[in-house]
Amino acid sequence: xxSIQQELxxxxxxxxxxxxxxxxxxxxxxxxTSQPLWPEYVVAPKTTDELQAVVRxxxxxxxxxxxxGGGLTLAGLALPQKGGIIIDLKRxxxxxxxxxxxxxxxxxxxxxxxxxTSYLKKNHPNLMHSEPxxxxxxxVGGNLAIHGQGDLAHPYGFNTDMVNGLEVVLPTGDIxxxxxxxxxxGWYTMHPLPDIGLFLGWNGATGIITKVSLKLYPCKKFRENxxxxxENEEFVPDVLFEISHLGMAEDLIATSSEIPPMxxxxxxxxxxxxxxxEEELEFKRHMTFDVQLAKYIRSGVGxxxxxxxxxxxxxxxxxxxxxxxxxxxxxxxxxxxxFYPECYRRGSEISGRHFIPYxxxxxxxxxxxxxxxxxxxxxxxxxDATVKHARDALHETDExxxxxxxxxxxPAIFGQKLMLERMDQGALRLMKEVKxxxxxxxxxxxxxxxxx
Ligand SMILES: Cc1cc2nc3c(=O)[nH]c(=O)nc-3n(C[C@H](O)[C@H](O)[C@H](O)COP(=O)(O)OP(=O)(O)OC[C@H]3O[C@@H](n4cnc5c(N)ncnc54)[C@H](O)[C@@H]3O)c2cc1C
Numbered sequence: 001x002x003s004i005q006q007e008l009x010x011x012x013x014x015x016x017x018x019x020x021x022x023x024x025x026x027x028x029x030x031x032x033t034s035q036p037l038w039p040e041y042v043v044a045p046k047t048t049d050e051l052q053a054v055v056r057x058x059x060x061x062x063x064x065x066x067x068x069g070g071g072l073t074l075a076g077l078a079l080p081q082k083g084g085i086i087i088d089l090k091r092x093x094x095x096x097x098x099x100x101x102x103x104x105x106x107x108x109x110x111x112x113x114x115x116x117t118s119y120l121k122k123n124h125p126n127l128m129h130s131e132p133x134x135x136x137x138x139x140v141g142g143n144l145a146i147h148g149q150g151d152l153a154h155p156y157g158f159n160t161d162m163v164n165g166l167e168v169v170l171p172t173g174d175i176x177x178x179x180x181x182x183x184x185x186g187w188y189t190m191h192p193l194p195d196i197g198l199f200l201g202w203n204g205a206t207g208i209i210t211k212v213s214l215k216l217y218p219c220k221k222f223r224e225n226x227x228x229x230x231e232n233e234e235f236v237p238d239v240l241f242e243i244s245h246l247g248m249a250e251d252l253i254a255t256s257s258e259i260p261p262m263x264x265x266x267x268x269x270x271x272x273x274x275x276x277x278e279e280e281l282e283f284k285r286h287m288t289f290d291v292q293l294a295k296y297i298r299s300g301v302g303x304x305x306x307x308x309x310x311x312x313x314x315x316x317x318x319x320x321x322x323x324x325x326x327x328x329x330x331x332x333x334x335x336x337x338x339f340y341p342e343c344y345r346r347g348s349e350i351s352g353r354h355f356i357p358y359x360x361x362x363x364x365x366x367x368x369x370x371x372x373x374x375x376x377x378x379x380x381x382x383x384d385a386t387v388k389h390a391r392d393a394l395h396e397t398d399e400x401x402x403x404x405x406x407x408x409x410x411p412a413i414f415g416q417k418l419m420l421e422r423m424d425q426g427a428l429r430l431m432k433e434v435k436x437x438x439x440x441x442x443x444x445x446x447x448x449x450x451x452x
Contacts, residue, residue, distance in 0.1 A: 004061060008043045008085070011053045016044040016091070027068070027086045032329035033379065033391040034076030034412070037083075039066065044088040048169065048210050051087065055208065056173035058085055062441045067204040069110060069142025072134050074329045075412040077146065077203050081447030089141060092210065095119055097187065103127060103216040104164045106187045109141030109209040113150075116140070120219070128152070128219035130159050133315070133363075141209040146410040147201040149372055151272070152217055153365045154244065154252040160200040164189055165213035168199050171206070171439040179213065187213035198434055203448040206438045220274035222281055223250070227305035228269040228293060233341040235301050236267050236362075240337055242292045243271055244368045248284045250274050252364040256344060258357035259322055267344070268305065316376045319359040325380030329390060331397040332374040332409035337364060339373065342404060347375040350396050354389040372409060413447055420451060 001009075001019075008017035018024070019041050028036040040063075045051040058065045064084030071078050080086060089110030097106040098120075105127075107116065113129075114136025120127050130150035132143055143150075148159045156162060165179035165187040176182075179190040199207050230239060236254050243249055251272040257263045271288060275281035289297070289304055296302040320328040335343065340362050351358035359376040375397045379390035398415040401408050402422060408415040420428065432451040435442075 004057070004063060004085075005041060007057050008041055008054065011057070012043055012045050012050050016046070018042050027071075027088075028079070030071050030074060030076055030079060031327070032074035032076060032412075033327070033387055033394065034079055037076075037079040037081060039080040039086040040083050041085045042088060043085055044091050046091045048092070048167075048175065051089075051092070051169055051208065051210065052173045052175065054085070054087060055169055055171065058443050059172055059441055062443060064443050064446050066445050067141070067145070067208045069139030069145075070112065070135070070137040071142075072138045073142070073146060073410050075410055075415075077410065077412070077448065078142070078445075081413065081445075084443070084446075087208065089139065089208070093139075096211070098124055098127075098216075099186075099188065100124060100127065102186075102188050103218075104188060104213050105129065105216055106165070106211060106213045107140055109144070109212050110139050112137050112139055113143065114138075116214075120216070124216075126219055127216040129214050129216055130156065130162055132159070135317075140212050140214065144200050144209060144212065145202060145204050148410075149363065149365055151251045153363055153372070154249055154367075155247070156215075156217065157366045157369070159214075162215040163200070163212060164215055165211075166190075166199065166209060167211035168207040169210055171441070171444050175210075176207075177211075181213065198438065204445045205448045205450075206434065206444060220250075220280075221276045222278070223272060223274045224281060225306075226271045226273060226285065226288065228271060228289075228296075228302055229305045230267050230269070230296070230302040231265070232301070233267055233344045235296065236269070236340045236344075237338045237368075239269055239293065239296060239302060240340075240364055240371075241368050243269070243288060244364060246284075246287055246292055247367065248273060248287065253361060254340060255359075255361040257319065257359040258348075258351070259319075259359075316359055316361055316374060319357070319376045319378045322357045322359075322378035323380040323383070323386050325382050325386070327379040327381045327387065327390065328376050329379075329394055330374045330376040331394055331401065331415070332372050333401040333406040334365070334370050334409050335373050335401075335404070335406040337362070337368045337371045339404060339406065340371065343373045343375075343406075346400050346404075347397065350375065350393050350400065351377065353396075354393040356386075356389060356393060373406075416449060420449075 092110035130152035348358040
């Protein structure tokens with residue numbers, strides 16, 4: 001047994017540290033098109049103390065570490081680019097506090113979004129958090145590390161805008177807390193302390209998020225998915241703008257896909273309205289369709305597809321079936337809502353060139369302040385040619401995002417390089433300095449957000 005493996009066993013016990021090939025195998029891959037990359041060790045700490053000891057060991061021995069939550073980004077962001085230790089955080093999953101009146105929840109960052117949702121449903125049914133559309137095993141820490149967004153993005157923005165407090169294990173193994181929890185007065189706000197925004201969106205390259213206070217929001221008793229359809233993509237931004245003017249929808253998503261045929265070349269706008277009573281829902285329906293969207297209906301530009309039925313929200317993961325073999329990966333971009341038509345047209349051309357049925361989706365963030373637009377590419381894991389097509393399509397899409405002046409969201413290493421090449425020199429210098437100060441040995445998820 002190597003000395004690092006022995007030290008890891010000493011810290012977490014032999015059930016939770018491994019250098020065995022059959023166990024490393026599962027950590028060498030993710031669900032996207034990335035080539036396998038092997039760690040040398042995997043360790044699953046249960047407590048912050050254990051995590052600190054692992055990080056200290058890595059720092060002393062200059063061994064790379066990669067924090068891992070659900071491993072669901074699809075973009076290879078938790079694959080060990082330079083070997084080393086994968087720190088699987090899923091055992092750090094406690095709910096530490098729910099403050100019902102202050103509407104926040106404090107959790108360990110390895111907790112899954114699914115666990116929070118089911119806990120709140122059972123114990124605090126009048127509260128909800130913003131859950132990403134990812135599989136429920138996606139963790140809070142992983143989602144914040146990539147600036148995720150969830151089903152409350154339209155009213156409240158990115159999930160990282162909903163953080164009330166943060167605890168982080170730094171690359172030295174020390175702990176730092178941010179927000180009101182840093183002055184010992186509870187986990188209820190990040191303000192008004194000086195802003196130290198060094199950990200969100202960094203893919204774990206500056207520290208490991210261990211505790212988070214997340215804002216909770218009113219959870220209404222009833223929820224319905226109303227669908228509006230337009231044929232011409234040019235109208236989508238206007239329709240979204242009109243709906244967001246009402247400020248009523250909980251989630252607002254436009255989508256179009258080649259499969260099923262009823263979605264092909266049409267744009268479905270999913271409007272999630274909620275209410276505590278039928279009257280509240282009826283009022284929202286009335287305001288949405290009879291008032292705000294009436295002009296589109298009267299002129300024949302768009303129409304209501306369905307009201308208050310059980311229709312599920314658009315799910316890009318369904319596209320994993322298009323090629324059989326269960327593979328899909330997407331490029332997401334954060335763009336202005338007005339970019340929808342061009343993103344759709346150029347994306348469907350890229351799909352066409354690579355023989356992949358197109359699947360696109362745009363989720364409104366804030367009151368039309370921006371949109372997360374995604375282009376999904378299906379592939380068959382057992383067919384290398386389709387994997388190559390998907391990978392090429394992803395790279396072309398990253399380049400497209402740069403060309404239209406968008407920002408790539410949770411970019412794979414390829415996309416990170418494109419973004420860094422274009423980044424403002426002042427910001428680049430600062431990123432380099434921050435990394436040097438926090439992580440002088442370069443052990444934290446190396447390869448990610450790496451400024452040469
Ligand atoms: C079908 C599908 C739908 C999706 N829909 C959405 C969506 O609607 N919204 C959305 O935001 N995302 C979505 N995603 C993307 C992704 O799955 C989620 O963002 C997910 O929350 C990422 O969390 P994770 O735990 O899987 O992160 P991981 O993949 O484990 O990690 C992500 C990154 O964060 C780092 N990291 C992990 N934990 C920590 C930590 N505690 N501290 C510091 N760094 C850490 C990792 O090293 C990695 O770089 C979707 C994915 C799929 C497959």
